[in-house]
Amino acid sequence: MKTGTLRQILLITDGCSNQGEDPVAMAALAYEQGITINVIGVMDQDIIDERGMQEIEDIAMAGKGVSQIVYATQLSQTVQMVTRKAMTQTLQGLVNKELQHILGGSKTVEDLPPEKRGEVMEVVDELGETAQLEVLILVDMSASMKQKLPTVKEALLDLSLSLNARSGGNRFAVFVFPGKKNDVEKLLDWTPNLSDLTKAFSKLITGGITPTGPAIREALSYFQKKRSLRSLLSRDDESFFEESV
DSSP states (O other): OOOOEEEEEEEEESSOOOSSSOHHHHHHHHHHTTOEEEEEEEEBTTBOOHHHHHHHHHHHHHTTOOEEEEEGGGHHHHHHHHHHHHHHHHHHHHHHHHHHHHHOTTOOGGGSOHHHHHHHHHHHHHHHHHSEEEEEEEEEOBGGGGGGHHHHHHHHHHHHHHHTTSSSOEEEEEEEESOSSSSOEEEEEEESOOTTHHHHHHTOOOBSOOOHHHHHHHHHHHHHHHHHHHHHHOOSOOOBOSOOO
């Protein structure tokens, strides 16, 4: 089974969007383009806006990804868990589509006999270790995130170390919003590891607005730019998912 490249956007935020496009609509557009959106809401002192919590869930639901609300101290473990869970979810969705194509009807992994289901999930686990992975990380830089940024940085470094233990290749990019001059700013270009974040994060300045929708739109545009460049360099089939969960 050919998997190509798993493409994810990982959104880390603690509040409500208040600038630009509707982030839920942008998340739905991402899914149409084969990109899963996962959202982590970072709580501080047990307080988070209820509207913000709902938005986090809605964005992940529209982007067919995973959402999780966490305390800042649990962020590192959660970032890894959400990324891997979304990989498994995407792969299982692809397997289900293969089953429906082979068996007809609306068969899914859950409909298989227990022994067959176990075999299929072993394949899903193996694909999760070997598939190519691209994660574009969006970090909320609104004023309320200022004290959480060191924790975010450490969580992303841990994510890089964890995923690089896989046999499949990884590529990460990091954008922040708002940026110094624009709603969204590229912090780190595609790279197999996130160690360069250490210097970049110390220079960041938090701002007052939360342009989540524009951040997702910019992330989609960045995926498309890379894809267009590949099509110029090679006429081979591009290894991107056209389908997602």
